[in-house]
Amino acid sequence: MAEEVVLFGVRGSPFTCRIEIALKLKGVQYKYINEDLDNKSPLLLKYNPVHKKVPVLVHNGKPVLESLVILEYIDETWQGYPILPEDPYERATARFWAKFIDDKCFPAIFKSCWGEEKEREKAVEEVSVVLKILEDELKEKKFFGGENVGLVDIVAVVIGFSLGVYEEAARVELLNKEKLPRLCNWIDDFLSNSFIKESLPPRDKLIAYLRNYYRSDNASK
Amino acid sequence: MAKNDVKVLGAWPSPYVMRPRIALNIKSVNYDFLEETFGSKSELLLQSNPVHKKVPVLIHGDKPICESMIIVEYIDEVWTSGPSILPSDPYDRAIQRFWAAYVDEKFFAAMKGLRSAQGEERKAFLDQVTEGLALLEEAFGKCSKGKAFFGGDRIGLLDIAFGSFLGWLKVTEKVNGVKLLDEAKTPGLVKWAERFCADAAVKSVMPETEKLLEVSKVLAAKMKGAPPPKN
Numbered sequence: 001m002a003e004e005v006v007l008f009g010v011r012g013s014p015f016t017c018r019i020e021i022a023l024k025l026k027g028v029q030y031k032y033i034n035e036d037l038d039n040k041s042p043l044l045l046k047y048n049p050v051h052k053k054v055p056v057l058v059h060n061g062k063p064v065l066e067s068l069v070i071l072e073y074i075d076e077t078w079q080g081y082p083i084l085p086e087d088p089y090e091r092a093t094a095r096f097w098a099k100f101i102d103d104k105c106f107p108a109i110f111k112s113c114w115g116e117e118k119e120r121e122k123a124v125e126e127v128s129v130v131l132k133i134l135e136d137e138l139k140e141k142k143f144f145g146g147e148n149v150g151l152v153d154i155v156a157v158v159i160g161f162s163l164g165v166y167e168e169a170a171r172v173e174l175l176n177k178e179k180l181p182r183l184c185n186w187i188d189d190f191l192s193n194s195f196i197k198e199s200l201p202p203r204d205k206l207i208a209y210l211r212n213y214y215r216s217d218n219a220s221k
Numbered sequence: 222m223a224k225n226d227v228k229v230l231g232a233w234p235s236p237y238v239m240r241p242r243i244a245l246n247i248k249s250v251n252y253d254f255l256e257e258t259f260g261s262k263s264e265l266l267l268q269s270n271p272v273h274k275k276v277p278v279l280i281h282g283d284k285p286i287c288e289s290m291i292i293v294e295y296i297d298e299v300w301t302s303g304p305s306i307l308p309s310d311p312y313d314r315a316i317q318r319f320w321a322a323y324v325d326e327k328f329f330a331a332m333k334g335l336r337s338a339q340g341e342e343r344k345a346f347l348d349q350v351t352e353g354l355a356l357l358e359e360a361f362g363k364c365s366k367g368k369a370f371f372g373g374d375r376i377g378l379l380d381i382a383f384g385s386f387l388g389w390l391k392v393t394e395k396v397n398g399v400k401l402l403d404e405a406k407t408p409g410l411v412k413w414a415e416r417f418c419a420d421a422a423v424k425s426v427m428p429e430t431e432k433l434l435e436v437s438k439v440l441a442a443k444m445k446g447a448p449p450p451k452n
Contacts, residue, residue, distance in 0.1 A: 059312075064312070064319075065315075066318075066319055066322055068318075069318045069319050069322065070315075072314070072315070072318065073311050073314070076311040076314065077311045088295050088298040089281075089284050089286070089295070091294075091298065092286045092291050092295040095291045095294070096286075096287055096288055096291055099288055099291070100272065133272060
């Protein structure tokens with residue numbers, strides 16, 4: 001059966017990146033379509049009329065939306081590399097931390113670098129709190145998923161990659177190596193994984209783009 | 222299965238707390254409902270959910286599981302002899318999860334906004350809620366495929382996610398003097414809501430609208446303070 005897998009995304013978005021990592025871990029062949037968020041394609045609007053956002057995974061013509069939903073879909077559809085563990089309690093734990101990263105970590109990280117000036121200081125403090133929680137959760141494990149990259153690690157691309165990029169682009173310090181030694185080790189292991197490396201956008205280009213988009217005088221959203 | 226092997230920490234007015242209770246009822250699992258006192262958090266809650274300190278928490282044996290929809294999925298995966306809460310097809314599962322996320326992120330925010338908004342803001346939130354209900358009406362048509370629930374013949378994940386808000390939806394209607402679920406605009410949802418509230422798994426845990434109205438008044442009076450514990 002000829003299978004068609006298309007991913008609509010934005011190069012540089014950690015949400016898109018997650019999906020690429022997952023597809024690569026599963027060995028799925030896919031076509032990538034890059035969207036311009038200021039000029040969304042008719043196809044994207046057709047597949048995601050409710051949110052009009054990326055990423056969108058289209059599998060044999062059927063769209064799957066929302067990065068966490070897509071990750072579960074990928075795990076359930078393609079065998080091979082397990083993204084979620086098998087045990088229900090471990091699955092619930094993985095889902096909990098994935099949600100924590102999306103609900104608490106990413107917004108704080110983003111705001112601390114790119115938010116309104118008056119919000120940034122508070123956001124920096126919040127980042128420190130949430131990263132410490134993750135540091136404690138990591139315990140002695142190599143990855144959040146244990147020996148191998150799992151759901152939480154994939155979702156944590158916002159910390160493994162985006163955090164460092166935002167820090168440099170916005171010239172804000174968020175990662176304190178003394179306070180977060182495990183997390184820093186995790187970031188090194190994360191970035192050394194070959195499937196992850198293949199899925200990351202070019203760092204320098206992204207930094208330049210972020211500086212231009214968010215900090216230039218004629219920046220618009 | 223020992224009755225106290227499964228516990229739910231929660232508060233009766235919370236729609237989020239309803240969700241695991243409905244799921245356990247569907248699976249015919251006996252559990253202890255440990256009610257939190259409004260305005261304070263028990264030691265057990267703080268220990269079981271140190272990150273968020275919120276209800277609901279499911280305690281299974283000695284393992285705490287947090288976040289209402291994550292708990293529902295856990296219940297579905299553990300108690301496999303009972304009726305399934307999620308469909309088996311990955312695409313159908315993705316659709317249910319998508320709309321459940323929509324309910325929690327967009328729809329709930331609009332409903333919450335409507336309850337506390339004044340003047341001009343009210344109209345904006347009302348439009349958002351109405352729009353949300355229109356989308357959910359359409360989703361109902363597609364998901365139910367002519368059957369009784371979003372999950373088909375029986376209550377499923379999305380029924381639980383959305384249905385748990387029906388009590389507060391009715392409160393919002395009364396407080397704002399508007400009809401949100403409407404025979405003309407959302408006929409499918411109107412009938413679905415009746416079936417949902419009448420279902421054996423739901424009836425015993427759905428709070429009476431009058432009691433929720435009283436809670437709503439207390440909360441409105443405390444509006445300047447922190448919102449009540451729920452996630």
